[in-house]
Amino acid sequence: GAGVSQTPSNKVTEKGKYVELRCDPISGHTALYWYRQSLGQGPEFLIYFQGTGAADDSGLPNDRFFAVRPEGSVSTLKIQRTERGDSAVYLCASSLKGGVYTGELFFGEGSRLTVL
Template sequence: GAGVSQTPSNKVTEKGKYVELRCDPISGHTALYWYRQSLGQGPEFLIYFQGTGAADDSGLPNDRFFAVRPEGSVSTLKIQRTERGDSAVYLCASSLSAGGFYNEQFFGPGTRLTVL
């Protein structure tokens, strides 16, 4: 059974470079979420998609971060001009839908980003 998958599992980049992180949600899940987990902390919400549109991007830390989900399935988190403080594990989750009554979020294994 396919769960949420994320690629790459590890990404090492240099300060100032551009990176893309990919998330494949569970088939049929319309809601997709990105979270960031810094060392020693719990995950923090970044952005949420319902279908193709970003319904809430209030957690994105600044305009260097951007995410897309053009066909309502796979999502890509894009980080421009990376900084050392962007180093973290980036988690993706999906659920059948969002809002209304509870729908469980299923998490992927994460992408560990290291900015040198």
């Protein structure tokens, strides 16, 4: 596709359930980022992939959160034992390359997660 694609666009789940959010980056973009955005706030960094490896996962709030990018393209953000505080919009972004400088990020439309 032409842009970053995220699915599902909306996810409603119950507390304690497991959730997967998918991101399909722009073809050829080696760097992929996950952010979380709460209402009225700016995006909060979660994790950054360079190719298949997680180059920086320091933003993951706890061990319930995990992300993979097995083939260096599509990425999945996994949240175990969801809590109401996990409710937010999860944004994925990709860029041509990471490295020393972070250039322009291309964002998807986000996945809105609501935990009841």
